[in-house]
Amino acid sequence: MLLKVQDIETYYGSAQALKGVSLEVEKGELISLLGANGAGKTTLLRTISGLIEPKRGTIEFEGQRIDRLGAEEIVRLGISHCPEGRKLFPQMTVFKNLALGAYVRKDDQRGIEETREEIFRRPGRKSSAFSRFSKTGKGSWPGR
Ligand SMILES: Nc1ncnc2c1ncn2[C@@H]1O[C@H](COP(=O)(O)OP(=O)(O)OP(=O)(O)O)[C@@H](O)[C@H]1O
Ligand SMILES: [Mg+2]
Numbered sequence: 001m002l003l004k005v006q007d008i009e010t011y012y013g014s015a016q017a018l019k020g021v022s023l024e025v026e027k028g029e030l031i032s033l034l035g036a037n038g039a040g041k042t043t044l045l046r047t048i049s050g051l052i053e054p055k056r057g058t059i060e061f062e063g064q065r066i067d068r069l070g071a072e073e074i075v076r077l078g079i080s081h082c083p084e085g086r087k088l089f090p091q092m093t094v095f096k097n098l099a100l101g102a103y104v105r106k107d108d109q110r111g112i113e114e115t116r117e118e119i120f121r122r123p124g125r126k127s128s129a130f131s132r133f134s135k136t137g138k139g140s141w142p143g144r
Pocket of ligand 1: 042
């Protein structure tokens with residue numbers, strides 16, 4: 001089992017957002033999590049990523065408990081969280097934002113360079129690798 005989430009309960013202050021959530025992901029599986037607005041999808045992902053600590057339940061990644069680890073340790077194990085809304089770092093260059101996105105591929109320098117070249121070949125790109133994003137973080141993303 002790649003990821004095993006068992007009976008997770010997560011709170012925002014005294015408000016309970018997740019009530020006994022369990023799911024399993026096998027290696028090579030692609031899982032979609034569906035639910036109404038406010039159902040708790042983002043909260044579950046934030047809990048798995050270590051951005052919020054669950055009050056109860058366990059999360060295992062490749063057999064290792066991760067539910068009490070910090071986000072920086074979890075990302076090193078290979079779990080990446082790509083947040084909605086293209087949350088970028090507008091004060092950093094495009095190049096640096098891409099490098100940050102490749103953080104967990106540290107041992108694949110060649111692959112990182114290939115991906116970067118592929119991104120900069122995309123049509124419609126408005127920025128150079130060393131330009132910064134616009135203030136909104138939009139408008140100059142490669143390929144848009
Ligand atoms: N920062 C927060 N503080 C307090 N309550 C929150 C916070 N973020 C989310 N909630 C509450 O937790 C519950 C789950 O919200 P969550 O954002 O995880 O839902 P979601 O399934 O991702 O919704 P959406 O489809 O709108 O993205 C909701 O009741 C929401 O109001
Ligand atoms: Mg959400």
